[in-house]
Amino acid sequence: MAEIKDTIARLFPEATFEDGDTLLVNIPDKRWHDLASTLRDNSELKFDFLVTIVGMDWADKLGCYYYLTSTEYNTHISVKVTTEDKEHPMLHSVHDLWQIAGIFEREVYDFFGIVFIGNPDMRRLFLDIDWKGFPLRKDFDESEENNPVSVESERQSDFTDTWVELPDGEVEKRQVRVFQPEDFVVNIGPQHPATHGVLRFRTAIDGETIKKIDVYMGYIHRGIEKICEKLTYPQTLHFMDRMDYFSGHPYHHCLCMTIEEAAGIEISRRAQVIRVIMDELSRIASHCLFIGTFCMDLGATTMLFYTLRVREQILDIMEKTCGARMTFNYGAIGGVMQDLAPDFVQDVKALLEVLPRNIKEYNKLFTGNVITKNRMEGVGVLSKEDAISWSVTGPSGRASGWACDVRKTDPYSIYGELDFEQVVKTEGDSMARFKVRMEEMEQSARIISQLIDNIPDGEYCVKVPKVLKLPAGHWFRTVEGCRGTFGVFLESDGTTSPYRLKLVPPSLTAAAVVDHITRGNKIADLITIGGSLDYIVPDMDR
Amino acid sequence: MPYDAWKDNEYIEKLVKELQANGTNVVVGSLDKLINWGRSNSIWPLTFATSCCGIEFVSLGAARYDMARFGWEVARSSPRQADFMMVAGTIVKRMAPVMRRLYDQLAEPKYVIACGACAVSGGPFKKSYHVVMGIDQIVPVDVFLPGCPPRPEAMIYAIMQLSRKMKVEKFFGGVNRKENQKEFLKAHPIQDVEN
Numbered sequence: 001m002a003e004i005k006d007t008i009a010r011l012f013p014e015a016t017f018e019d020g021d022t023l024l025v026n027i028p029d030k031r032w033h034d035l036a037s038t039l040r041d042n043s044e045l046k047f048d049f050l051v052t053i054v055g056m057d058w059a060d061k062l063g064c065y066y067y068l069t070s071t072e073y074n075t076h077i078s079v080k081v082t083t084e085d086k087e088h089p090m091l092h093s094v095h096d097l098w099q100i101a102g103i104f105e106r107e108v109y110d111f112f113g114i115v116f117i118g119n120p121d122m123r124r125l126f127l128d129i130d131w132k133g134f135p136l137r138k139d140f141d142e143s144e145e146n147n148p149v150s151v152e153s154e155r156q157s158d159f160t161d162t163w164v165e166l167p168d169g170e171v172e173k174r175q176v177r178v179f180q181p182e183d184f185v186v187n188i189g190p191q192h193p194a195t196h197g198v199l200r201f202r203t204a205i206d207g208e209t210i211k212k213i214d215v216y217m218g219y220i221h222r223g224i225e226k227i228c229e230k231l232t233y234p235q236t237l238h239f240m241d242r243m244d245y246f247s248g249h250p251y252h253h254c255l256c257m258t259i260e261e262a263a264g265i266e267i268s269r270r271a272q273v274i275r276v277i278m279d280e281l282s283r284i285a286s287h288c289l290f291i292g293t294f295c296m297d298l299g300a301t302t303m304l305f306y307t308l309r310v311r312e313q314i315l316d317i318m319e320k321t322c323g324a325r326m327t328f329n330y331g332a333i334g335g336v337m338q339d340l341a342p343d344f345v346q347d348v349k350a351l352l353e354v355l356p357r358n359i360k361e362y363n364k365l366f367t368g369n370v371i372t373k374n375r376m377e378g379v380g381v382l383s384k385e386d387a388i389s390w391s392v393t394g395p396s397g398r399a400s401g402w403a404c405d406v407r408k409t410d411p412y413s414i415y416g417e418l419d420f421e422q423v424v425k426t427e428g429d430s431m432a433r434f435k436v437r438m439e440e441m442e443q444s445a446r447i448i449s450q451l452i453d454n455i456p457d458g459e460y461c462v463k464v465p466k467v468l469k470l471p472a473g474h475w476f477r478t479v480e481g482c483r484g485t486f487g488v489f490l491e492s493d494g495t496t497s498p499y500r501l502k503l504v505p506p507s508l509t510a511a512a513v514v515d516h517i518t519r520g521n522k523i524a525d526l527i528t529i530g531g532s533l534d535y536i537v538p539d540m541d542r
Numbered sequence: 543m544p545y546d547a548w549k550d551n552e553y554i555e556k557l558v559k560e561l562q563a564n565g566t567n568v569v570v571g572s573l574d575k576l577i578n579w580g581r582s583n584s585i586w587p588l589t590f591a592t593s594c595c596g597i598e599f600v601s602l603g604a605a606r607y608d609m610a611r612f613g614w615e616v617a618r619s620s621p622r623q624a625d626f627m628m629v630a631g632t633i634v635k636r637m638a639p640v641m642r643r644l645y646d647q648l649a650e651p652k653y654v655i656a657c658g659a660c661a662v663s664g665g666p667f668k669k670s671y672h673v674v675m676g677i678d679q680i681v682p683v684d685v686f687l688p689g690c691p692p693r694p695e696a697m698i699y700a701i702m703q704l705s706r707k708m709k710v711e712k713f714f715g716g717v718n719r720k721e722n723q724k725e726f727l728k729a730h731p732i733q734d735v736e737n
């Protein structure tokens with residue numbers, strides 16, 4: 001940490017530093033792009049993974065936090081860039097350094113109206129073209145009259161805006177085309193059985209070959225981040241189940257951890273073990289459903305019935321303890337909501353017994369199949385460099401050879417003590433993404449079997465003040481969700497509700513990379529590739 | 543399910559009474575019965591799931607809850623082949639026009655079930671700036687099914703409820719629930735679309 005600070009201070013004397021959970025660098029906007037390229041390219045720093053960009057509105061100024069990680073040295077850093085101009089806020093874009101930055105910047109523009117100079121595509125990301133106002137600003141007018149419900153189709157434009165900096169320092173707005181007039185554009189979604197929810201692709205094709213895909217999100221944007229600002233901390237928890245509804249437990253875990261860290265709450269060992277078992281159970285359930293729906297997309301409908309069998313068994317276990325089949329709301333600040341059901345251990349053991357047989361069956365039925373191989377092997381290859389640059393984490397990133405499992409790189413809870421392997425493959429194609437998930441189920445089972453026999457006694461939830469106030473400050477924590485790195489950024493101003501709660505979903509990057517992977521492939525492969533990336537639309541839209 | 547186990551018999555009885563206010567022709571009445579028997583036992587849903595509730599709908603289709611027992615398993619991806627729309631999931635403002643268009647594309651006679659707290663009233667997202675607070679602002683709804691998400695058993699109950707409603711309808715002439723639907727569509731017009 002100290003060396004990083006010295007290196008930056010030497011090269012950028014105007015930078016100031018703040019110590020927190022990660023080192024925070026303050027830099028004026030005009031030096032930001034230089035700092036960014038140094039951070040990425042300097043051989044001592046090598047921050048090649050942009051975790052997220054958090055837009056902020058501090059009432060008197062607007063700005064962003066950039067969270068960066070070095071995959072080589074496993075170090076973290078954050079950078080804060082601000083602007084005081086609230087009428088026409090502008091910052092410099094870094095889309096040329098990290099590919100994913102283009103999408104992250106669009107998100108910030110959509111929510112805060114901050115324009116990024118140099119970003120080639122400054123359209124809204126989640127809200128439609130005629131939406132009035134920037135919802136995450138503190139002075140946003142939320143009234144129904146401002147943006148009424150309409151049944152008229154939204155306006156469509158083939159143009160996008162970009163702001164270019166001229167040599168004399170002036171900034172000029174230009175219009176550019178997204179699709180060329182001669183392009184043949186096919187619309188896929190938002191209502192389409194293979195898009196896994198309401199995602200929309202505008203696809204330019206040449207014969208059957210994909211030339212370009214423009215991804216439209218926001219058909220299930222529910223504004224969770226803004227709602228959370230109006231709720232108390234315990235009230236914000238239940239939204240975690242409703243984003244990525246397959247990995248509710250890990251998401252709860254992350255938000256609880258962040259709040260507990262901020263409030264200085266120590267939780268009991270029993271609660272930690274329960275949380276980890278639940279995380280891993282939901283990982284198995286999630287991957288089961290992935291396999292089922294993915295195979296169904298490829299035409300193997302029967303697989304869905306086989307995989308749902310295991311999933312139902314897990315849901316039964318969950319239901320006995322949490323009281324719900326999907327929206328568990330089980331994590332609580334200070335531990336978990338209720339104690340385990342009396343026959344929890346017995347049920348989990350029964351599951352562990354049948355799981356290997358089931359996985360073997362899936363492999364026999366599907367993985368070795370000739371059609372499967374033809375459709376998946378070598379289709380949609382994502383290289384390791386691209387996976388990092390596009391921030392594609394989770395099983396999809398690991399299929400490209402990037403060892404990005406947060407449970408290993410930054411062990412949280414009790415993962416550091418457990419014996420399991422990180423599944424990494426190097427092919428980077430759809431088959432690898434599929435196999436990584438298959439094998440991860442085995443690893444999850446391995447983790448559970450280590451814990452299930454010795455769940456320690458103790459309280460399942462420690463005493464937490466009824467009215468929970470967090471000290472002023474900000475925190476950022478990540479966990480390994482079922483689909484990749486899930487992060488929570490929390491800024492508190494010392495009251496009972498968050499000043500800003502930013503959720504960093506893994507599905508957003510997975511959907512953003514679709515354009516990059518599918519170019520040059522056949523349109524039928526879009527289904528394979530999209531399915532193998534396994535994004536959940538309400539997760540990316542929030 | 544035995545008649546007494548239903549919770550809303552009054553409503554159905556009222557509906558029957560209204561429909562039979564002018565008496566029934568013997569021939570047309572028997573034909574009606576035959577057609578409605580067929581219709582109410584093969585209701586095909588449109589695959590339409592936006593979020594969490596949709597996953598429970600998938601469970602409903604799988605072996606454990608097995609909606610094929612009731613003749614509902616033919617989930618269609620094209621609205622033109624479906625009988626009803628199970629709106630499973632949150633509908634947001636950007637999705638509203640799309641959903642309305644899907645509804646308009648359904649072949650008559652068509653029905654809508656609002657499945658889950660979100661579709662009924664906005665549910666957990668009541669304070670949101672982008673969620674439609676109840677899909678009855680966009681399309682006429684036949685059955686409201688609360689729950690977050692409703693259990694698959696509850697979904698079975700809701701669809702059975704719909705099929706009861708279908709059974710008492712008049713297919714040939716006379717007044718039926720289509721009147722309400724027409725009024726609704728007149729009150730919520732879309733440019734250049736005739737209802």
Ligand code: SF4
Pocket residue numbers: 242327593594595596630631632657658659660661665666689690691692
């Ligand atoms: S009602 Fe609950 S489960 Fe259903 S879509 Fe809404 S939030 Fe999800």
